[in-house]
Each structure stands twice: as structure tokens, then as C-alpha cells.
Amino acid sequence: MEKYYIVDSSILPESFDKVIKARELLETGKSSNVSEAVKMVGISRGTYYKYKDLVFLPDEDMNDRKALISMMLNHEQGILSKVLGIISETNASILTINQNIPIHNIASVVISLDISHLTGTLDDLMDKLREFDFISNVQLISVE
Numbered sequence: 387m388e389k390y391y392i393v394d395s396s397i398l399p400e401s402f403d404k405v406i407k408a409r410e411l412l413e414t415g416k417s418s419n420v421s422e423a424v425k426m427v428g429i430s431r432g433t434y435y436k437y438k439d440l441v442f443l444p445d446e447d448m449n450d451r452k453a454l455i456s457m458m459l460n461h462e463q464g465i466l467s468k469v470l471g472i473i474s475e476t477n478a479s480i481l482t483i484n485q486n487i488p489i490h491n492i493a494s495v496v497i498s499l500d501i502s503h504l505t506g507t508l509d510d511l512m513d514k515l516r517e518f519d520f521i522s523n524v525q526l527i528s529v530e
Contacts, residue, residue, distance in 0.1 A: 405437045454527040460520040461488035
């Protein structure tokens with residue numbers, strides 16, 4: 387189970403605040419890409435990617451987290467159902483599913499999830515999905 391703390395920012399590295407500012411620049415469109423955003427706030431791309439999904443400002447939406455996952459599935463009957471079962475076991479709620487037509491017996495699928503009640507971590511879920519031969523190229527697109 388993940389633990390969260392609310393702490394005074396004065397005891398945290400300055401880079402945490404800069405990661406939040408860079409993410410804000412990207413979300414508001416004031417910066418068009420990560421390289422530009424990190425230059426504007428004065429951190430490295432590595433620092434941004436290391437902490438971007440881990441540091442947040444407290445707000446009213448903290449209990450309503452969402453994630454977007456992309457993957458490629460073998461085109462066989464029941465495969466999508468198995469993926470949904472894997473996700474369900476982690477207490478994530480499926481918000482939307484977009485599945486493209488299969489090409490060369492592989493279908494591209496993007497699933498948006500409510501991860502507010504996720505048991506374990508998002509990394510655990512991604513690892514579970516990667517364990518199966520019928521799922522490939524599992525990628526976390528974004529987390530809110």
C-alpha cells in the first residue's frame with residue numbers, strides 16, 4: 387500500500403517544486419514540450435521524469451486519480467476480457483476503452499482508468515500486464 391505524507395515544502399528539495407511547475411507549464415500549454423518546460427524552470431529532463439508522477443500539490447481532486455495505459459493485444463477471442471480481469475483485480479475502475487481494428491492479428495488498445503482505489507502501485511499493475519504473452523508494448527501514457 388502506498389503511503390502519502392503532507393509536508394512543508396521548506397524541507398523538500400527545490401526540484402520537487404520545479405517538477406510541479408514544469409508539469410503545470412505543459413498542462414496549460416505555456417510550454418509545448420518537456421525539454422522547453424524543464425529549461426524554463428531550471429531542472430534536468432531526468433529529474434522531471436523521475437518525479438513527475440510522484441509529487442503533487444494537495445487539492446480537492448487528490449482522491450480522484452486517473453491513468454491512461456496503452457498496449458497491443460493479440461487478436462484472439464477473450465483477450466480483452468482477460469485484460470479487464472487483470473485490471474479489475476487491482477481495484478482500478480475502467481473509464482474508457484478504445485480498441486482499434488487488428489492489423490497483422492495485433493490490436494492497439496488504450497484504456498483510461500480511475501486509480502483512486504488501486505491496490506498496490508501503478509507499476510505493479512503495469513508489471514502484471516507485461517507478464518502475459520498475449521499483451522505487448524504496455525505503456526503508461528499519463529497519470530493525473
